[in-house]
Amino acid sequence: MSIFLDENTKVIYQGLTGSTGRYYGNLNKEYGTQVVAGTHPKKAGTDVDGIPIYASVAEAAEATGATATCIFIPAAGVQGAVLEAAAAGMELVVCITEGVPAQDEAYFYNKLKAEYPGTRLLGPNCPGLISPGKANVGITAGHIAKPGGPVGIVSRSGTLTYQALYELQQKDIGVTTCVGIGGDPVPGTSFIDCLEAFEADPDTKAVMMIGEIGGSAEEEAAEYIKNHMTKPISSYIAGVTAPPGKKMGHAGAIVSGGKGTASAKMEALEDAGVRVGQNPTEAGELMADIVAGL
Amino acid sequence: MDLLEYQGKQFFATYGIPVSDGEATSDVEEAVAIADRVGYPVVVKAQVHTGGRGKAGGVKLAENADEAREHASNILGLDIKGHIVNIIWVEHASDIAxxxxxxxxxxxxxxxxxxxxxxxxxxxxxxxxxxxxxxxxxxxxxxxxxxxxxxxxxxxxxxxxxxxxxxxxxxxxxxxxxxxxxxxxxxxxxxxxxxxxxxxxxxxxxxxxxxxxxxxxxxxxxxxDATQPRDDRETAAHEKGLQYVGLDGSVGVIANGAGLAMSTLDVVNQVGGSPANFLDIGGGANADVMAGALEVINDDQNVKAIFINIFGGITRGEEVANGIIEAMSRVKLDSPIVIRLDGTNAEEGRAILKPHLSDRLMMEDTMLSAAAKAVELAGK
The missing domain is CATH 3.30.470.20 (ATP-grasp fold, B domain)
Known part of the structure; x- marks a missing residue:
């Protein structure tokens, strides 16, 4: 099995008519994802490479039975797009867009929690998720992931997610689902949400978790792992040598006031029984070792 | 984006928050004029993006024009933890209960x-x-x-x-x-x-x-944007739209993706080296972006070796390799390059790089071995 996404998930692409949305919409479709519709308020009735465009998510869902959307809309429109998808009853909303203001993220995160608890938001500023061999929603290169299992991946960083998939593929290890939660200050889906889903998924036997400096999401995940996870985990945290107070590209990757350092996160994870690698390759090797022992 | 104190006060004032009457200036005589206008005693405060201004002599009370002139003249140009004071803020001193x-x-x-x-x-x-x-x-x-x-x-x-x-x-x-x-x-x-x-x-x-x-x-x-604290390297990178943070080491780093770039710094450190910068060129890795990145790194006098660490996801290895070759033909480099290219179509990309390899352009299979090579070169 996989988590959050499989071959039966029908997905609407908000922003399919834009160049990025069209490019990845088509790639995802080629991979096998059920890309059933796009939306654009003024282009209803047209199509993008054969994929029909509807005026709204609600209309697209009504017509196609879709339960998920993927957002490729510029940052200024993201809040509206997320709330529209949630109001239309989407179970999964994957927001790829980067550069969304943190105040907007905090607003729609809490709005969803209060009014649309049935909607899972992934992102913003994330690569999306892939259940290898079944479906791929977002910008991950599908061919670097080996289908099957037994490993589930959850990651805060885009390229390191790909690196992790690739390390496992090189070792001939399959992946049930790989979830990129994104590095922004208020991610819709947390490490803990994914860990919980992987713990419940019978096909996932082990989890690889990739974090980075800033915030306290890894420390919270460590606490959860200690109390709730029975499956073995390997991990890597990027940014051991990042200087304090400097933004490292991501909104999330900043250390301030001695909090959120890589070493504090690594310690917390090790304390929770996680096997922590010093670099992505080592984390991959640790996972190979874990898988060999399953 | 951090604001200087005076910018923050002006920002607050637009929302009706009471702040002291004052003005910012870079000129001593203008500072005296501001002091005369807001009324003595005044406080002359250095405007820099760092704490500890008071201890460094960057905050002074003036009872009259002569004192205001003396403090303004002393504080302008002062070096506070590496930040040179170019702007001072002069405000009426407040009584504090x-x-x-x-x-x-x-x-x-x-x-x-x-x-x-x-x-x-x-x-x-x-x-x-x-x-x-x-x-x-x-x-x-x-x-x-x-x-x-x-x-x-x-x-x-x-x-x-x-x-x-x-x-x-x-x-x-x-x-x-x-x-x-x-x-x-x-x-x-x-x-x-x-x-x-x-x-x-x-x-x-x-x-x-x-x-x-x-x-x-x-x-x-x-x-x-004009008052953000950036060194010359960071300013040049910012103008090129690059995600760059200057550091103190000798290994110039170029990687795609913030996570991989951070990870590259970590690995350089692990093998005993010291990175000169963080630089995330994003997903595309085309020749223009690569050339801009190489220019910024080449202008850094501390750099002795360059480590390019690219993982091809959607971007294919051959595109990355062609981008690197093209960029190298445009920028005359002082330091040797070590490349690690992995991911999508890495084999094809490496094949493109192979004929160009020399003691100025080397290729390694893994992140760790590439980092070790770059650190070794930087140490020579």
Whole structure:
């Protein structure tokens, strides 16, 4: 099995008519994802490479039975797009867009929690998720992931997610689902949400978790792992040598006031029984070792 | 995007928060004119992006024009922890009865806004948090609901300020919350928030950090770009639109993706080297971006070797390899390059690089071996 996404998930692409949305919409479709519709308020009735465009998510869902959307809309429109998808009853909303203001993220995160608890938001500023061999929603290169299992991946960083998939593929290890939660200050889906889903998924036997400096999401995940996870985990945290107070590209990757350092996160994870690698390759090797022992 | 104190005060003033009358300048005589206008005594304050200004002699009280001139002249050009003072702020000095602390920021863990208020102001809030956490009254605010005046009142009462300050503090905090939300700030901090002997509450300092992702909603924020603390390398990179942070080492680093770039710094350190920079060129890795990145790194006198670490996802290895070759033909480099190319079509990409390999362009199979090679070259 996989988590959050499989071959039966029908997905609407908000922003399919834009160049990025069209490019990845088509790639995802080629991979096998059920890309059933796009939306654009003024282009209803047209199509993008054969994929029909509807005026709204609600209309697209009504017509196609879709339960998920993927957002490729510029940052200024993201809040509206997320709330529209949630109001239309989407179970999964994957927001790829980067550069969304943190105040907007905090607003729609809490709005969803209060009014649309049935909607899972992934992102913003994330690569999306892939259940290898079944479906791929977002910008991950599908061919670097080996289908099957037994490993589930959850990651805060885009390229390191790909690196992790690739390390496992090189070792001939399959992946049930790989979830990129994104590095922004208020991610819709947390490490803990994914860990919980992987713990419940019978096909996932082990989890690889990739974090980075800033915030306290890894420390919270460590606490959860200690109390709730029975499956073995390997991990890597990027940014051991990042200087304090400097933004490292991501909104999330900043250390301030001695909090959120890589070493504090690594310690917390090790304390929770996680096997922590010093670099992505080592984390991959640790996972190979874990898988060999399953 | 961190604002200087005077920018923060002007930002606060637009939301009706009382700040001291003052002006910023880079000129000594103009500073005296400002002092004459706002009335003595005045405070002359260095405007730099670092703490510890007072200890470094960057904050001085002047009773008259001669003193104002002397302080302005001494402070302009002063080096405070590597930051040269180009701007000073001259304001009318305030009488202080009590000093408080107030701020709003995002609590990433609670995913709500966090307001902090303390009767123990004027010192680092981290110190108060450590030594006397009960002295900080905290309030979590759901962004959907906002901050009501009743909540604000209860919060102010919990902070045990002087009762004289209650109404003034509520007024300022409500305005500060509006400034924080409408201004798309990451942080709005007043330390100290003062109670004057006359009973008024007043923002004596301003620490504001704005969310650079929200610039499209606030075109006026472009003015703050000019005063961001950047060294020459960072300025050059910023002009090219690169995600670059200058560091002190000798291995220039280019990687795609923030996570991989951070990871590359880590690996360089692990093998005993020291990175000269963080540089994320994003997903594309085309020749233009690569050439710009190489130019910035080549201009860094400390760089002795360059480590290019690319993982091809959607971007294919051959595109990356062609981009590198093309960029190298455009930029005359002083340092040798070590490349690690992995991911999608890595084999094809490596095949393209192979005929170009020399003692100026080397290729390694893994991140670790490439880092080791680059560090070895940098050490020679």
């Amino acid at each position: 009590e000093e408080y602390y107030a701020s709003f920021t995002l609590d990433r863990s609670a995913k709500k806004h966090l307001g902090m208020l303390s009767a123990e102001g004027g010192v680092e809030i981290e110190t108060v948090a450590e030594e006397n956490p009960d002295a900080i009254a905290k309030i979590h605010i759901n962004p959907v609901d906002g901050l009501s005046e009743a909540q604000c009142r209860a919060w102010v009462e919990a902070a045990n300020l002087n009762p004289q300050a209650t109404e003034g503090a509520i007024d300022i905090l409500m305005k500060l919350y509006t400034a924080y939300v409408e201004g798309d700030a990451d942080l709005c901090e007043i330390n100290p928030l003062i109670l004057k002997p006359t009973g008024e509450v007043h923002a004596l300092d301003a620490k504001v950090s704005l969310d650079s992702n929200a610039i499209y909603e606030h075109p006026e924020y472009a003015q703050y």
